[in-house]
Every structure is written in C-alpha cells, then in structure tokens.
Amino acid sequence: MSSGPPDLGSREAPLAPEGDLLRVGEQEAATDEREASAPMGILLVDDHRENLIALRAVLEPLGERLISADSGEDALRVLLREDVAMILLDVRMAGMDGLQTARVIRSRPRTRHIPIIFLTAQPSELEEVVRAYATGAVDYVTKPFEPEILRAKVSVFMALRRERNERLRQSRARARAEGVARTVRTLQILSDAALAHLELDSLSDELVDRVSKLFEAGSVALFLRDEDTARLYLQASHGAEMPGAPEEQIRLGEGTLGRLASEGQPILLDGAEIAALQAEPSEDQDPTSTLTSVLAVPLLTAGQLLGLLLVGAGRDRQFERGDLDLLTLAGYRIAVAIDHVQRFAQGRQLVETLQRSLLPEHLPASYNLQLAARYLPSGVAPQIGGDWYDALALDEQRMALMIGDVVGHGIPAATRMSELRNVLRAFALEGHSPGRTLDLLDGVAQATLGTGMLATVLFVIVDVAAGKVTLARAGHPPPALRDADGEVTFLETDRTLPLGVGDRFSVAEAEYPIHPGQTLLLFTDGLIERRREPIDLGLERLGRALAEAPDDVEKLADHVLEQTILQQPSDDDVALLAVRLVPEPVGPLELRLPAVASSVPLVRHRLRSWLETNVPELDPGVRQDLELAWSEACTNVIRHAYGPGDAIFTARAAVEPEGVLLEVRDSGRWREPRGRHGGRGLSIIRQVVNELRIERSGTGTTVRMQVLFDRDGEPEAAAS
Amino acid sequence: MTLNQSRRSPSRPSGRSGLSHDLATVDIREHDGLTVVSLSGEIDLSNAHGIARNLFELPNRAPGMVVDMSEVSYMDSTGISLLYDLSLRLRQRSQLLVVVCPPVSVPRRALELTGLHSQIPVLDQLGTAIAELRDATQERPEPPI
Numbered sequence: 086m087s088s089g090p091p092d093l094g095s096r097e098a099p100l101a102p103e104g105d106l107l108r109v110g111e112q113e114a115a116t117d118e119r120e121a122s123a124p125m126g127i128l129l130v131d132d133h134r135e136n137l138i139a140l141r142a143v144l145e146p147l148g149e150r151l152i153s154a155d156s157g158e159d160a161l162r163v164l165l166r167e168d169v170a171m172i173l174l175d176v177r178m179a180g181m182d183g184l185q186t187a188r189v190i191r192s193r194p195r196t197r198h199i200p201i202i203f204l205t206a207q208p209s210e211l212e213e214v215v216r217a218y219a220t221g222a223v224d225y226v227t228k229p230f231e232p233e234i235l236r237a238k239v240s241v242f243m244a245l246r247r248e249r250n251e252r253l254r255q256s257r258a259r260a261r262a263e264g265v266a267r268t269v270r271t272l273q274i275l276s277d278a279a280l281a282h283l284e285l286d287s288l289s290d291e292l293v294d295r296v297s298k299l300f301e302a303g304s305v306a307l308f309l310r311d312e313d314t315a316r317l318y319l320q321a322s323h324g325a326e327m328p329g330a331p332e333e334q335i336r337l338g339e340g341t342l343g344r345l346a347s348e349g350q351p352i353l354l355d356g357a358e359i360a361a362l363q364a365e366p367s368e369d370q371d372p373t374s375t376l377t378s379v380l381a382v383p384l385l386t387a388g389q390l391l392g393l394l395l396v397g398a399g400r401d402r403q404f405e406r407g408d409l410d411l412l413t414l415a416g417y418r419i420a421v422a423i424d425h426v427q428r429f430a431q432g433r434q435l436v437e438t439l440q441r442s443l444l445p446e447h448l449p450a451s452y453n454l455q456l457a458a459r460y461l462p463s464g465v466a467p468q469i470g471g472d473w474y475d476a477l478a479l480d481e482q483r484m485a486l487m488i489g490d491v492v493g494h495g496i497p498a499a500t501r502m503s504e505l506r507n508v509l510r511a512f513a514l515e516g517h518s519p520g521r522t523l524d525l526l527d528g529v530a531q532a533t534l535g536t537g538m539l540a541t542v543l544f545v546i547v548d549v550a551a552g553k554v555t556l557a558r559a560g561h562p563p564p565a566l567r568d569a570d571g572e573v574t575f576l577e578t579d580r581t582l583p584l585g586v587g588d589r590f591s592v593a594e595a596e597y598p599i600h601p602g603q604t605l606l607l608f609t610d611g612l613i614e615r616r617r618e619p620i621d622l623g624l625e626r627l628g629r630a631l632a633e634a635p636d637d638v639e640k641l642a643d644h645v646l647e648q649t650i651l652q653q654p655s656d657d658d659v660a661l662l663a664v665r666l667v668p669e670p671v672g673p674l675e676l677r678l679p680a681v682a683s684s685v686p687l688v689r690h691r692l693r694s695w696l697e698t699n700v701p702e703l704d705p706g707v708r709q710d711l712e713l714a715w716s717e718a719c720t721n722v723i724r725h726a727y728g729p730g731d732a733i734f735t736a737r738a739a740v741e742p743e744g745v746l747l748e749v750r751d752s753g754r755w756r757e758p759r760g761r762h763g764g765r766g767l768s769i770i771r772q773v774v775n776e777l778r779i780e781r782s783g784t785g786t787t788v789r790m791q792v793l794f795d796r797d798g799e800p801e802a803a804a805s
Numbered sequence: 806m807t808l809n810q811s812r813r814s815p816s817r818p819s820g821r822s823g824l825s826h827d828l829a830t831v832d833i834r835e836h837d838g839l840t841v842v843s844l845s846g847e848i849d850l851s852n853a854h855g856i857a858r859n860l861f862e863l864p865n866r867a868p869g870m871v872v873d874m875s876e877v878s879y880m881d882s883t884g885i886s887l888l889y890d891l892s893l894r895l896r897q898r899s900q901l902l903v904v905v906c907p908p909v910s911v912p913r914r915a916l917e918l919t920g921l922h923s924q925i926p927v928l929d930q931l932g933t934a935i936a937e938l939r940d941a942t943q944e945r946p947e948p949p950i
C-alpha cells in the first residue's frame with residue numbers, strides 16, 4: 086500500500102570501498118602479529134671473513150636472522166633492501182670504514198634509529214664518537230670479544246628493539262581501530278535515518294554541518310549539479326569561503342574545480358595546488374581563507390555526477406590520504422541521500438500538483454445545498470493517495486456527488502484517479518442515472534485501468550426538488566444520512582464490486598427520500614477502516630461523530646474528522662464530502678421566477694420543503710392539495726406569459742392561524758382560463774382550496790388561495 | 806441509535822431502464838400482447854409534453870394499452886390533459902386504454918377532481934388492469950374470415 090520514506094542507509098551505497106578500507110586494516114594488523122614473533126635481522130659487517138664466521142657462531146643461539154656484509158658499501162646495499170633490527174659494525178675496514186658507514190646509516194631516515202654496536206680493538210678511539218651520537222642505541226664491543234658478553238649485549242638490544250616494535254604495533258593498531266571507528270561513525274552520522282525526512286535544503290545544511298565537525302574542517306562547500314546543465318551551484322556551505330568558486334557556481338570542465346568534477350575522481354589538494362586555485366580570477370577572495378589542504382570529492386550516483394563536495398582543512402590541520410579515503414566513502418552516502426531526497430521531492434511535487442488538480446477548487450454553490458469537503462493524506466506515508474471527491478450541479482435542483490478511491494498510492498493511483506474522475510464527470514453531465522453511469526464507468530475502467538488496479542466509486546444524485554437521492558456504488562462504503570434530529574442511517578444498495586474487477590456487472594441503484602435539514606455524508610474507507618478492528622466499530626464511531634456534529638457542514642466535516650481520524654489515526658488517506666439540505670426559512674416563502682415551464686416543479690418543491698419546515702404536522706392530504714393548487718395557478722400564469730423567458734412571476738406562501746395562504750401574481754394580465762387545459766386547472770383549484778380570489782389591477786393579476794388546516798365539510802363551500 | 810436496525814433499504818428496485826424526463830421516467834414494454842406503459846415520478850407542465858411525444862409516437866399495434874401510474878408521485882391538470890389526448894388518439898385506432906393508480910394517490914385525486922375517471926377506466930392494480938384489458942380485447946368480435 087505504501088512505500089514509505091526513502092531509506093538512505095542501505096540502497097545503492099557501494100559497499101566495496103568500505104570493505105576494502107576495513108580489509109586493509111586487517112592486513113596491517115596481521116603483519117604486525119607476524120613481526121612480533123618473527124626473527125629480526127642483525128647485520129654483521131666486517132671485512133674479515135673469519136671474524137664474520139666467529140660472530141655468526143656467537144650469535145646463532147639467539148635465533149635471529151643473521152645477515153653478513155664484508156664492507157661498508159656492502160652493508161649500505163643490504164640496508165637498502167633489508168629491514169634489520171641492529172647492526173654490528175667493525176670500525177677498521179678497507180674502503181669505507183665503520184665510522185663513515187655509521188654516518189651514512191644515520192643520515193638516512195629509514196635506518197636512522199637502528200642500533201649499532203661497534204666492534205673495535207681500540208675502545209679509546211671510539212668513546213668520543215659513541216658519546217657524540219648519545220642516542221643510547223649505540224655501543225661498542227672490544228676485540229677480541231668475550232662471546233658471552235657480546236651475546237648478552239646483543240640480546241639486550243634485541244629485547245629493547247622488540248619492546249619498541251610492540252609499542253609501535255600497539256599504537257598502530259590503536260590508530261587503525263580509531264580509524265575504522267571513525268569511518269563507521271562518520272558513515273553513520275552522514276547516513277542517519279533522521280536525514281531521510283528532511284527536504285533538500287535542510288538536508289544539505291545538515292550534511293555540510295556534520296561533515297565540518299567530522300573532518301574538523303575550516304570550510305565545507307557542497308555544490309549540486311543543476312539538472313541537465315553543465316553547471317554546479319553552491320547548495321550549502323560552512324566556514325570560510327572555498328577558493329576557486331567565486332561566483333558560487335562551477336562550470337563543468339572549466340577551471341580546476343570544473344575539471345575535477347568532470348573527471349569524477351576524489352583528490353587531495355595541497356597548499357601549492359590551493360594557491361593555484363586562488364591565483365585563478367577571483368574578485369572577492371577572502372584573504373583569511375588560507376587553507377592548507379582541500380579534499381575534493383565528486384558526488385556520484387549510478388555513474389552520474391550529482392555534485393561536488395569540497396572540504397578545506399583549517400590552519401592547524403593538514404588533511405592526509407586517509408581523510409580523502411574517508412570523505413570518498415562519505416561522499417557515496419551523501420550522494421545517495423541527496424539523490425533520494427531530490428527524487429522524492431520531484432515525485433512529491435508532481436503528485437501534490439496532480440492531487441490539487443484532481444480535487445475541485447470550489448464546490449458548486451446552491452441556494453438549497455451546503456457542501457463541504459475534506460481531504461487528508463495518509464498519516465503514515467507522506468504521499469498522495471487514490472481518494473477523490475467531486476461535485477457537479479446538473480441543473481438548478483440536482484447535484485451530482487462523486488467520491489472514489491483508486492487502490493494504491495503515488496502517481497499511478499493519482500493518474501488513474503484523474504482519468505476516472507473526468508470520465509465520471511462526462512457521464513454524469515450526459516444525464517445518465519447513477520447506476521447506468523457506473524455501468525459505463527466500469528466499461529471504461531476495464532479498458533483503461535492497468536491489471537491489478539481497482540477503484541471504488543460512489544455516485545449520488547441529490548434531487549432537492551423531488552426530495553430524493555438516487556445512488557449507486559461500486560464497492561464503495563454507503564453514504565451516511567443524518568436526520569435533523571441527529572439520527573444517522575447508512576443508505577445501502579445491493580452489494581456491488583469495485584470497478585475493474587473483471588466481470589461486467591450491472592450496478593444496483595437505490596433511491597431514498599431526503600428532506601431539508603438532513604445531511605448526507607459521502608466518505609472513503611480511510612474514515613472507518615482501522616487495522617485490527619472490525620469495520621462495524623469504524624461505522625459506529627462515524628455514526629456517533631455524525632450524530633453529535635454541528636449543523637453547519639464545515640463544522641460538521643471538522644467534527645467528524647476530529648472524532649474519527651484524530652482519535653484513531655488511519656493508515657490510509659481520507660476524503661469526505663458533506664451535503665446539507667438547507668431547511669426552508671421560517672416565515673413566508675417568496676419566490677420570483679421566470680415564467681417558463683421548468684419553474685413549475687421548482688415552485689412546487691420549494692413549497693413542499695417550506696411546508697415541512699413551517700407546518701411540520703400538516704395533513705398529507707392538505708399538503709397534496711396545496712401543491713396542486715399552487716402548481717395549477719403557476720401553470721396558468723406561465724401558459725399565458727407574454728413570451729418565453731421574458732416574464733417574471735412571483736409566488737408567495739404564508740402560514741395563517743387557520744391555514745395556509747398562497748398567492749401567485751403575474752406582472753401582466755391574468756387571462757381567464759379557457760380551453761380544456763385552463764378549464765381543468767381552474768377546476769382543480771376551485772375544488773381543492775377553501776377560498777379563491779382573483780384580483781386584477783393595472784400592474785398585474787393576483788391569484789389568492791387559502792387552504793384551511795381543518796377542512797371538514799369545507800370543500801363543498803369552496804367549490805362554487 | 807442502533808445503526809444496523811436503522812439501515813434503510815431502497816424504496817424502489819433499480820435496473821429499470823427507461824426514458825428520463827427529468828422528474829419522470831417512462832417505461833414501455835409488451836405484456837400478453839398489450840402495451841404496458843409505466844410512468845414514475847412527477848408529471849407537470851415541465852415534462853408532460855415530452856412524455857406525450859413518447860407515447861404518441863409509439864408504433865403501437867396492440868389492441869390495448871395500460872398506463873400504470875402507481876409510481877407517479879405528482880400529477881396535475883397537464884397530466885390529465887395528456888391522458889385525455891392519449892385516450893382520444895387510441896380511440897381513433899380502436900385501441901383501449903386503462904389507467905392504473907392506487908385509490909389514495911395524487912394521480913387518482915387529479916383524475917377524480919377533473920372527472921376523467923368517468924371517461925377512462927381507472928383500476929387500482931396493474932395485474933387486474935392487464936387481465937381486464939386482455940379479456941376485453943379478446944371479447945371483441947374477430948373479423949370474419
């Protein structure tokens with residue numbers, strides 16, 4: 086039924102890079118483990134082979150890896166390719182001597198910290214040198230050496246070396262762990278589910294803010310691609326101005342940033358490259374925004390460039406390769422989040438426009454009907470539903486009311502809804518009965534609704550003049566009718582199927598009397614259906630709400646929603662359409678109408694509803710006769726009007742103590758009824774009224790008729 | 806308030822196809838060789854002419870016609886004129902006309918007030934009317950072969 090908000094965390098996010106980063110960490114940790122227990126290299130340097138052999142024999146029991154070199158030059162070559170833990174170095178050698186060799190070793194960063202034990206026959210010539218180095222990692226052994234002492238000394242150095250390596254390993258592991266934790270935390274913070282509910286502007290601001298905190302950045306700028314153009318515009322920024330984008334927009338392929346974006350590769354810009362950026366034409370460069378390094382990460386989804394994220398380090402920070410890797414990973418998440426929100430926003434905007442176009446802006450106005458409608462989107466899924474309502478004045482007296490529900494949500498449902506609504510309007514305007522209209526609509530629905538698309542519809546024609554509603558429904562809940570005294574009933578028809586079910590069927594039609602003061606409520610099932618609740622409970626809740634609701638339809642609609650939806654929130658969207666038959670005013674009825682045939686039923690129906698309000702206990706026989714007399718008098722006026730549509734006549738009814746007084750007045754001349762039609766009409770009037778007077782004057786003719794409430798024995802007297 | 810008890814059932818079954826004249830519908834069918842016209846709704850100046858045209862233009866070769874007004878909720882002198890004109894037309898064709906309407910109804914009252922009930926047979930029920938009319942038409946002498 087609903088797809089819910091987009092999940093920013095899981096979809097489309099490329100997992101491989103994250104996995105790689107974590108795996109690299111694992112490999113480093115494993116290397117450390119191996120190193121901790123593995124033998125370390127000891128480099129033995131002496132230009133006398135026999136000395137080398139002797140040294141090997143002494144040190145062999147330590148179990149370390151012994152590497153021999155027979156000159157200073159050879160030692161330096163070995164050090165280029167081998168990692169060694171310490172060096173035993175003969176001082177007196179041909180060519181490069183020990184002291185020179187040691188100097189070179191100390192001058193190279195990679196070998197600077199390797200402890201050296203000098204082997205010498207003349208300790209005095211070395212003491213000064215050893216003190217000069219003063220690193221503690223240098224010692225000497227005099228030749229001829231005591232094997233035990235040499236072995237012990239080397240052993241101590243190796244133990245120290247191992248301890249140092251262990252500390253290094255631990256700190257690397259800690260740093261790595263922290264790095265992984267930072268990665269995970271960063272990604273979590275940037276793909277926080279809470280961001281999914283933000284609109285693009287809020288999301289961008291929030292992301293930029295979070296990135297600046299996570300990367301301790303002095304400056305963050307998020308550029309997004311203008312749809313289908315070659316421009317990136319500044320969507321959000323934080324901190325100091327980013328160099329190279331002075332106009333807050335970047336043209337793809339132009340300038341350093343433009344080329345970066347086109348190439349789609351993350352890059353770490355150092356000070357020199359930033360300086361180059363700043364050297365590019367820029368009018369309002371902020372001189373304080375000196376950035377030491379900038380991370381530039383293109384935002385991509387499905388290979389499409391979505392934008393560019395620039396993160397600049399402040400003065401007291403220097404970005405490294407690891408920061409770029411992390412921001413690259415973060416960039417995937419950010420791109421996904423923005424992409425989702427953009428798509429969602431587009432879809433939502435389209436859908437909202439569609440929805441607005443589907444629901445009537447104004448309900449038709451009518452002197453005898455008050456209409457109010459409400460539409461509430463689903464409380465769960467923030468998107469359009471398939472509910473709609475519509476109202477259409479067929480003529481002065483008849484109003485077509487339509488409400489329906491296309492199963493589903495979103496644009497497909499809204500589109501179907503739009504089709505059905507327009508077709509339904511067309512059939513309604515053609516004057517088909519509700520049952521026939523839905524038969525025709527079902528034909529259209531089966532031809533056009535996609536497979537699996539269902540729709541329910543309720544179609545009602547309220548005929549105020551005839552005092553009846555005619556309705557037909559296709560799988561839709563029946564409307565509720567509220568009497569003036571608050572009693573609520575549901576106007577049933579025979580059970581029907583939704584539109585588009587498959588088998589053609591003939592829609593049952595039903596007719597009910599309806600009176601002024603009553604209110605008809607059309608609604609969709611969202612108003613009554615709740616998960617895990619029998620439908621009867623929903624109907625009862627609606628019945629109670631409607632019974633207690635105020636008379637005014639607007640207030641009534643609010644009250645009903647308040648007592649149903651707000652008490653028991655619905656998963657579905659809800660539409661309702663309330664129609665109140667306005668009671669005739671208390672007091673005399675005065676009508677001014679054109680002298681045309683269609684005015685005859687109108688005046689009769691107005692009289693009928695006026696009588697219901699003003700003389701509620703009227704005897705049905707008296708009521709019939711009042712209608713007859715009134716219709717006959719009006720018919721006579723209209724028959725003898727001067728020309729079609731020109732003339733106006735007035736009709737007036739008033740309650741008197743003894744009975745009802747009816748007056749019909751034309752603006753011209755009353756013709757003496759003649760011919761068989763007029764004769765019959767006047768004959769009827771004479772028989773049904775207690776008193777008839779026809780008054781002619783210069784301005785027109787007035788027919789005045791009185792019917793008594795108690796007519797016992799009167800007709801004879803009246804029929805003269 | 807008990808909702809289930811107060812659910813209303815339709816006052817008139819549907820599925821009746823017919824010609825609509827805003828306030829009234831005209832349904833015409835054959836029954837036992839007779840033409841049965843069922844009128845419903847309200848008949849007055851606004852629609853009497855249209856209804857009359859439906860009835861007068863009917864290709865009607867049946868020996869008789871029943872006009873059932875059981876479902877007519879309002880009728881005044883224009884409806885009476887319609888029935889009177891129809892009876893004249895049918896008489897010219899040697900066809901019989903019977904009108905059906907309940908004893909207490911607006912059409913009956915209009916028929917009585919205008920005295921037309923003494924010129925056209927008016928019966929209470931459709932079944933009776935059809936039976937009477939069938940008998941009457943069968944009683945008529947067959948032309949000699």
